[in-house]
Each structure stands twice: as structure tokens, then as C-alpha cells.
Amino acid sequence: MGKVVNFRQKIIDGIKAMYPTMDVDWYDGLFDEQDIADWTLKTPCARVAVMASKSEPTFTGELNALLRVVVVLIDENRNVALDGDARAWDMVETVATWAHQNQFGHPDAAPAQNVQFKRISQPVLRREGVSVGVVEWQSDLMIGTNQVLKREFFYYPQTGEMITKVPSSKVSILGHVENAAGLSRDETVDVTPEVP
Template sequence: MSKIVDFRQRIIDAIKAMYPDMDVEWYDGLFDEHDIAEWTLKTPCARVAVMNAPGEHEATGELNARLRVVTVIIDENRYAALDGDARAWEYVESIAVMANLNQFGDPNAAPATNVKFRRISQPVLRREGVSVGVIEWESDLTIGHNRVRERDFFYRPDNGQLITQVPRTTRTRGYVHNAAGLGDNETTDFDVEE
């Protein structure tokens, strides 16, 4: 599986863990009023997109993909006029706080930065009782092969796995001779001339 798709799934899983009753899925990053009309059938819902961004070379030989993550929240009025707005803001704020400096459990990801969030105000949506919020942030994700790990570490010849366990230090007592050729349990007297 693609590392980027796996990272997007980790974000979706993190939002589902926060809001188990919310319908959370991915989308391609673009939406219009037809998409919103379809998504309102499953409110409250969140749609997560990972947008492409320029990659930069790392010293390890990997690419640092600077991903732009966009999450759209859709909710609608239920019990009172405009109560969907308060819930949408609550979702937006809590997901923004959760995303801030989060790696989403991926060891190849840097903590999320540049978190931005806002509500999209549109008169037609407001009259229909639909509230839309957007959270956006940047997550750096290294992709590719880490050439440093391949070059500077030792791998098992039988299965190619990284050697992570090394022999433990043990204490032994050896029979070592000193410079005079005597063992450590031998003594001698020296005559000193005056």
C-alpha cells in the first residue's frame, strides 16, 4: 500500500476514534454543492483529503513529501435553528487541536504544523440548515528507501532483517601475565640497592 494512502487512513482512524458516530471517509480534495448535498445525507460527516505537495530530497536518500491535509466537516440543524453551527465549530476545533503536532502513529511522519481552520459561510447552505467547516494542516512524510539504514546497519544474511539484538556484556576472569611474566596471583620480592 502507498505510504500516503496509509497515512490518510491513519488520519481517518484518528477522527473515527474521536467521534465513533461520525461518518468519516476520504475524498479527492475538491467538492461542490452536489457533493455537499450527498454528504448531508450522512451527517455528521467528515471527509479527509491528502493533497499533493512538492517533495524535497533528504540526506537519507528519501523524499520528504510535504502533504497538505484537508478535512471537511458537514453537519446540519437538528433540534433548533442554527444548532448545527455550534456542533460544526465544536468538531472543527477539536479536530484542529487533535491534528496539531500529531504524527498519527506513523514513524515516518513529522508532527503536523500550520493548522488552519474556518467555517465556510454561504447563504444557500445556511438557509438549508447545513454547516460546513474546514481544517487544513501540513504533515511531512518521508517516502522511499532510507539509504543510510541500508549502508550503515547490519542485516541478517538468512532473512535480510535488521540486527537489533547484540550480545550482552559478560564478565570473565582471565589469567593475565604482567610485564614481569608473573600471573595476577603470583607475588615476588624485589631487592632494592641503595
């Protein structure tokens, strides 16, 4: 699984954790009235799209992918007319505040920024009792291989793991001490540096 798909899955898993009964899945970033009609069969539901907007090269040899993340949240009226609107707004607020400055547990992602949210108002959807909210933000994700790690560090030839500790030698200092009374003795002090 690529980093972008893994990143999208972490967002999906995060929304599922916030709303355990919600149907959460991915979509390709485009939707129309037919998609919304299909999704309303599973309300409340959320659809997550991650789209690349552009990328920037970095000194490490990786690409910093500037990802546009869009979450569509759908609910419908249940008990009284237009009560889906309040739930949709609540979901939009919750997802927006959760997304703000979140890395979604991905070690190569920067904190989310430029969070925007809105409710989609359309007379056809309103008459059918469907409420649609959208949350959108930008997340930067480093993709590719970090060439600095390959060039600047040493690795164990057997396992390929990075060497993080180096062997140290034991250093001892032998000193001859004499005091004013003419007594003397030799002292040995171990000054071996500890490797963190």
C-alpha cells in the same frame, strides 16, 4: 498500500475514534455544492483529503513529502434553527487541537504544523440548515527507501533482519594479590562487557 494512503487512513481512523457515530471517508481534495448535498445525507460527516504540495530530497535517499491535509466537517440543524453551527464549530475546534503536533501513529510522519480552520459561510447552505467547517494542516511524511540503513548496517543473510546485537567474548582478569602480612592469593574477575 502506499505510505500516503496509509497515513490518510490513520487520520480517518483517528476521527472515527473521536466521533464513533460520524460517517468519515476520504475525498480527492475538491468538492462542490453537489458533493455537499450528497454528504449532508450522512450528517454529521467528515471527509479527509491528503494532497502532496511538494517534496524535498533528504540525505537518506528518501523524499520528505510535504502533505497538505484537509478535513471537511459537515453537520445540519436538528432541534432549533442554526444549532448545526455550534456543533460544526465544536467539531472544527476538536479536530484542529487533535491535529496540532500529532503524528497520527505513523512512524515516518513529522508532527502536524500550520493548523488552520474556518467555517464556510454560504447563503444557500445556511438557508438549507447546513454547516460546513474546514481544518487544514501540513504533515511531512518520509517516503521511499532509506539508503543509509542499507549501506551502513549489517543484516542477517537468512532473514534479512538488521543485526542489532553482536557476539561478545568472555574476558577474565587473573590477578595475584599479596598483603602486608605476606599472605597471597590469586583472584579472577570476569569483566565481560554486556551488550545492550
